[in-house]
Amino acid sequence: MTPDHDRSRSPGDRTLLSDLVRGHRLAAGLTQAELAGRAGVGVRTVRDLERGRATRPQRTTVELLADALGLTGDERREFVTTARPAPADPGPRGPAPDDPGTPIALPPPVPLVGRDRDVAEVSDLIGAYPVVSLVGLAGVGKSALALTVAHSVAARYPAGVAGVLVGEGSDAADVLAASAAVFGVSRLADLSCRLAGRPALLLVDAVERAPG
Incomplete structure (x- = not known):
């Protein structure tokens, strides 16, 4: 088994995401261009995801790709949570009135x-x-x-x-x-x-x- 297909990586690992995108695409019998066309995204987006170059795809993009791949149930949940992992819980936080956020x-x-x-x-x-x-x-x-x-x-x-x-x-x-x-x-x-x-x-x- 090559490192590119090592399933022991953590859920948020971008190589695992690339494996998921590529694996589901091949299982659906689609080229990168065909998947991009179905999802309404650029073929570069699909290519970068499969190469592990797009590290934080937008939620909208993830949902469009999941729809185009026909993913449902557990497969869809795995796909979405791998692409957009929930942030780690930092624990209780007090108010931060001096934090203005992004200007x-x-x-x-x-x-x-x-x-x-x-x-x-x-x-x-x-x-x-x-x-x-x-x-x-x-x-x-x-x-x-x-x-x-x-x-x-x-x-x-x-x-x-x-x-x-x-x-x-x-x-x-x-x-x-x-x-x-x-x-x-x-x-x-x-x-x-x-x-x-x-x-x-x-x-x-x-x-x-x-x-x-």
Whole structure:
């Protein structure tokens, strides 16, 4: 038995999740593209799950894949709990009035209709890659989608979630200065101290205005 199929791993192990996705897909006689098409997610999402590269798939993505695989009963419960394990109980906690949670320097999300799968897929990509770009024709809703995704994943980024809008004629220095400012520092050199090793998320809108 190879390490890739070692079933002795813990339930939250991402290799075990990759085994489950691949095993159920093969049992259903589906290719990665066919499973992605049935679930309404990107084929890259399926590929990254099977390779163990997507470590925290969104609940919506997990449910869509379970539906596409026809999982029910114990099989479905195993699939969902492996992909989205319940957090460990930290024990009793007292009130934390000084804990503000993730600071979000973004406008509220706008209502989206019929975009749940898009939100789930982009959320998964953000979890797997340091930079994700949304490309499309003007007016298709890229900014609204990005804003909704940023709010939905904010809990992953304790150092904060913020956004900048690139203006016409902006250059790299303008964008970098604005990016530092939205995280509360005046100089880019101070940003690492501000973040203190914690992850943060930056939404940069209208980047085509400053291709440099």
